[in-house]
Amino acid sequence: MQKLFKKILILLVICFLLDRGIGYLIDTGARQYAYDNRPGQILEGEMEFELLILGSSRAAYGYRASLIGDSLGMPAYNLGFAGSHIEFHRDVLKMYLDHNKKPKIIVLNIDEPFHFMEKEGYTYRTDFFMPFMADSFVRKCVVANSDKNGLLCEISSSYRQNENFFNALKFLLGGKEIADDNSLLRPDGSTSFGVAAIKPLEFKERSVVHNVENEEETRVQAFAEVMEICSSNSIQVVCVLPPEYRKVVPGFKDRLIELLPQGVSLLDCSSQIVDKSCFFDNGHLNDKGSLIFSKKLSGELKGLIVD
Amino acid sequence: MSFNSVQFLFFFPVVAILYFILNHKYRWLLMLVASYTFYMYWNPLYAFLILGSTVVDYFSAIKLFGEKNDSKRKRWLYLSLFVNLGLLFLFKYLGFFQEICQDGAAIFGLNYDLPIVQFLLPVGISFYTFQTLSYTIDVYDGAVKPETHFGRFALYVCFFPQLVAGPIERAVNLLPQFRERIKFDYERIVSGLFLMGFGLFKKVVIADTCGSMVKYYYSHMDELYGVGPGIMSVTFVFQVYFDFSAYSDIAIGAALVLGFTLMDNFKSALHARSLPTLWQRWHISLTSWFRDYMFKRLAKNTRNRHILFFYLFLIFFVSGVWHGASWTFVLWGTMHGVIVVFYKYTQKWRKKISKKKWYAGNERVIAYVETVITFLIFGIVGVLFSSNSVAEASYIWKSMATDFLQSVKVVLYNTESKRMAFLYLGKSSLEFVFLIVALVAVLTIERYQLLKGSFRAVVRRQKPFIRWSLYLIIIFSVVLYSVQLQQPFIYFQF
Numbered sequence: 057m058q059k060l061f062k063k064i065l066i067l068l069v070i071c072f073l074l075d076r077g078i079g080y081l082i083d084t085g086a087r088q089y090a091y092d093n094r095p096g097q098i099l100e101g102e103m104e105f106e107l108l109i110l111g112s113s114r115a116a117y118g119y120r121a122s123l124i125g126d127s128l129g130m131p132a133y134n135l136g137f138a139g140s141h142i143e144f145h146r147d148v149l150k151m152y153l154d155h156n157k158k159p160k161i162i163v164l165n166i167d168e169p170f171h172f173m174e175k176e177g178y179t180y181r182t183d184f185f186m187p188f189m190a191d192s193f194v195r196k197c198v199v200a201n202s203d204k205n206g207l208l209c210e211i212s213s214s215y216r217q218n219e220n221f222f223n224a225l226k227f228l229l230g231g232k233e234i235a236d237d238n239s240l241l242r243p244d245g246s247t248s249f250g251v252a253a254i255k256p257l258e259f260k261e262r263s264v265v266h267n268v269e270n271e272e273e274t275r276v277q278a279f280a281e282v283m284e285i286c287s288s289n290s291i292q293v294v295c296v297l298p299p300e301y302r303k304v305v306p307g308f309k310d311r312l313i314e315l316l317p318q319g320v321s322l323l324d325c326s327s328q329i330v331d332k333s334c335f336f337d338n339g340h341l342n343d344k345g346s347l348i349f350s351k352k353l354s355g356e357l358k359g360l361i362v363d
Numbered sequence: 364m365s366f367n368s369v370q371f372l373f374f375f376p377v378v379a380i381l382y383f384i385l386n387h388k389y390r391w392l393l394m395l396v397a398s399y400t401f402y403m404y405w406n407p408l409y410a411f412l413i414l415g416s417t418v419v420d421y422f423s424a425i426k427l428f429g430e431k432n433d434s435k436r437k438r439w440l441y442l443s444l445f446v447n448l449g450l451l452f453l454f455k456y457l458g459f460f461q462e463i464c465q466d467g468a469a470i471f472g473l474n475y476d477l478p479i480v481q482f483l484l485p486v487g488i489s490f491y492t493f494q495t496l497s498y499t500i501d502v503y504d505g506a507v508k509p510e511t512h513f514g515r516f517a518l519y520v521c522f523f524p525q526l527v528a529g530p531i532e533r534a535v536n537l538l539p540q541f542r543e544r545i546k547f548d549y550e551r552i553v554s555g556l557f558l559m560g561f562g563l564f565k566k567v568v569i570a571d572t573c574g575s576m577v578k579y580y581y582s583h584m585d586e587l588y589g590v591g592p593g594i595m596s597v598t599f600v601f602q603v604y605f606d607f608s609a610y611s612d613i614a615i616g617a618a619l620v621l622g623f624t625l626m627d628n629f630k631s632a633l634h635a636r637s638l639p640t641l642w643q644r645w646h647i648s649l650t651s652w653f654r655d656y657m658f659k660r661l662a663k664n665t666r667n668r669h670i671l672f673f674y675l676f677l678i679f680f681v682s683g684v685w686h687g688a689s690w691t692f693v694l695w696g697t698m699h700g701v702i703v704v705f706y707k708y709t710q711k712w713r714k715k716i717s718k719k720k721w722y723a724g725n726e727r728v729i730a731y732v733e734t735v736i737t738f739l740i741f742g743i744v745g746v747l748f749s750s751n752s753v754a755e756a757s758y759i760w761k762s763m764a765t766d767f768l769q770s771v772k773v774v775l776y777n778t779e780s781k782r783m784a785f786l787y788l789g790k791s792s793l794e795f796v797f798l799i800v801a802l803v804a805v806l807t808i809e810r811y812q813l814l815k816g817s818f819r820a821v822v823r824r825q826k827p828f829i830r831w832s833l834y835l836i837i838i839f840s841v842v843l844y845s846v847q848l849q850q851p852f853i854y855f856q857f
Contacts, residue, residue, distance in 0.1 A: 057383065057547050059549055060549055060552060060553075067831070067834065070831075070835065071835070071838060074835065074839065075839075075842075078839065078843075203847055203849075205369050207369065208369060212842060214839060214842045214843060215842050215843075215845060218842060218843045218844070218845060218846055219846050221843045222791060222793055222794055222797075225793055226791070226793060229793070
């Protein structure tokens with residue numbers, strides 16, 4: 057039995073050393089492969105923006121941070137991530153505040169009517185965080201929102217990095233990830249979404265009414281947490297309902313107002329743009345639309361900013 | 364608890380160490396507690412079902428063995444059959460049976476109002492039911508003596524390495540091993556651990572990757588035609604084969620570490636040249652169960668080959684039903700039955716052909732062609748296995764034949780960047796290449812085992828550097844591919 061234990065011990069030591077080495081290599085490769093390095097930039101702690109835009113694809117595609125920032129005279133950055141929901145936005149904000157100078161204003165995009173609900177394609181985007189698993193906060197977030205095992209993540213760095221394995225290999229074989237035409241990042245963090253709609257757009261009527269019972273408790277709680285974090289850090293929050301080419305869902309705005317703490321402004325821009333050539337689809341602005349909307353939004357924000 | 368879970372990673376070493384530390388006298392107790400703990404990890408209540416079967420079979424076997432009167436002996440046998448098959452019917456087939464009744468009633472314009480009863484299927488019920496049934500039947504036949512030690516018998520029913528997905532063991536093989544004084548044997552333990560590692564590799568690296576490709580197909584089935592569903596059906600064969608054979612490897616390996624020898628469950632099934640041969644090498648413990656306890660009994664008094672073939676067909680039909688309570692499995696079993704019987708009917712004719720000159724001269728090539736054809740038949744029929752309904756399966760068969768050449772063009776020219784969807788089924792080219800490499804490696808090992816013997820023995824003969832490199836490749840492949848924890852084994856649902 058002693059012989060077996062001795063050999064197992066030697067194997068474990070070799071595994072430990074190899075594990076660290078493989079984990080390090082994957083970590084390096086995956087970070088360099090990732091086209092969207094915004095979480096990496098956040099972790100580096102060199103972001104000094106006074107205005108941050110948070111939200112999902114509607115934030116990523118619809119808000120030109122540089123244009124808004126220039127107009128307001130404050131450096132701005134877009135931290136919108138396609139397909140992400142409020143729990144993810146909360147963690148992006150926490151991560152930002154942990155590593156960077158706190159901003160003055162946060163523009164929080166509200167996804168009408170799904171902001172507090174479960175919806176397909178609207179998830180906690182662990183994939184954006186994956187290349188940065190070496191960071192303990194990122195790790196905690198990924199473990200909490202995926203089926204990755206927390207204990208194994210702490211024990212083995214190869215296991216922790218295993219989702220990045222093929223990306224690291226791709227980097228070795230072919231260099232950095234190439235973004236497709238609909239997800240090109242601009243220097244201000246916003247994303248380009250092409251110039252026209254793919255299909256001819258029709259204005260969408262919606263007959264559903266917002267139902268509080270369909271809300272997810274965790275989403276409502278995450279929203280409250282975002283408000284609480286901003287309040288405790290004296291960050292001004294402006295919630296924005298972005299333009300849409302469809303009828304708004306009755307009851308959602310009232311519910312949002314109900315959840316907003318005092319002092320938080322709400323800008324309802326949902327019917328601000330009616331020209332369908334400004335939309336990529338019924339819910340997303342294209343490049344032309346984002347330019348128009350960002351200009352309009354800058355004007356409205358000017359009147360809301362508290363010195 | 365599943366073999367590919369983190370819990371098992373801690374559970375097994377603890378059990379193994381305790382097992383070898385403990386005095387032989389108490390080992391059965393440790394194994395019994397470990398086995399029930401292993402099972403109760405899913406649903407503690409369902410352990411009572413195993414306990415119920417154990418109690419009934421323990422007493423039935425002792426009673427029928429002591430009885431001289433044959434009709435009374437039969438009564439005890441029937442009691443065991445009734446309880447075991449009754450529980451299996453109740454938990455696995457009642458809902459399906461009711462659906463059939465409902466549909467049947469609707470045909471005759473009758474009203475069937477009873478609510479459909481659907482229980483949560485107890486994991487491994489089909490496996491341990493067959494195992495314990497074989498024991499009572501063997502005792503009835505006089506093939507084994509009843510086990511008088513209740514604890515050891517209970518361990519036979521719930522021995523954790525093979526409890527939930529086989530191999531379905533026979534009392535004659537397993538029960539005596541519980542009495543043996545097992546010594547710590549370094550070579551045996553290393554061999555067992557290697558087999559467990561190899562099984563995990565097959566499960567995590569191959570079966571789970573194939574599984575995610577099959578899943579991708581089912582969530583994009585409306586967009587994929589021709590090559591797409593074709594690749595899916597092939598991928599599914601790999602998934603189900605490597606998933607199940609991996610489970611058997613881990614089970615046999617775990618038992619070997621503890622000093623027990625379980626029967627082989629797979630013998631390079633995908634290298635078979637015909638469907639009957641494939642079935643002789645696939646899930647051997649089940650096919651041999653059907654052979655010994657059903658076919659031999661049915662065929663005892665007949666020499667008429669048409670009747671024998673009918674019985675053979677019946678076995679495949681029942682095997683389909685054993686796999687699952689749905690029309691897809693019924694049809695799957697039926698189709699296999701028909702094909703195997705067709706092979707049997709054409710056996711003489713094929714033998715004649717094989718004696719022809721041109722056949723003998725090209726036997727190697729013909730063997731490959733036959734293997735591929737067998738594989739494809741298995742894959743095409745296997746669509747029923749992966750589908751949720753017969754209608755879904757026929758949709759997939761239809762879409763295999765739809766615009767096939769067009770889909771080949773899509774794959775060749777990567778039209779609209781759709782090669783990834785049609786050929787790789789959602790994986791990147793790099794992941795696909797890695798999968799192919801892993802498949803080729805494992806299939807080559809299986810081929811070697813089929814022709815020349817144990818691969819483990821070959822590994823044991825290598826220099827330490829090569830051996831340890833292989834261990835490390837297996838360990839790190841499993842770690843790097845464990846992206847999603849604990850993908851359930853397919854055969855758990857049976």
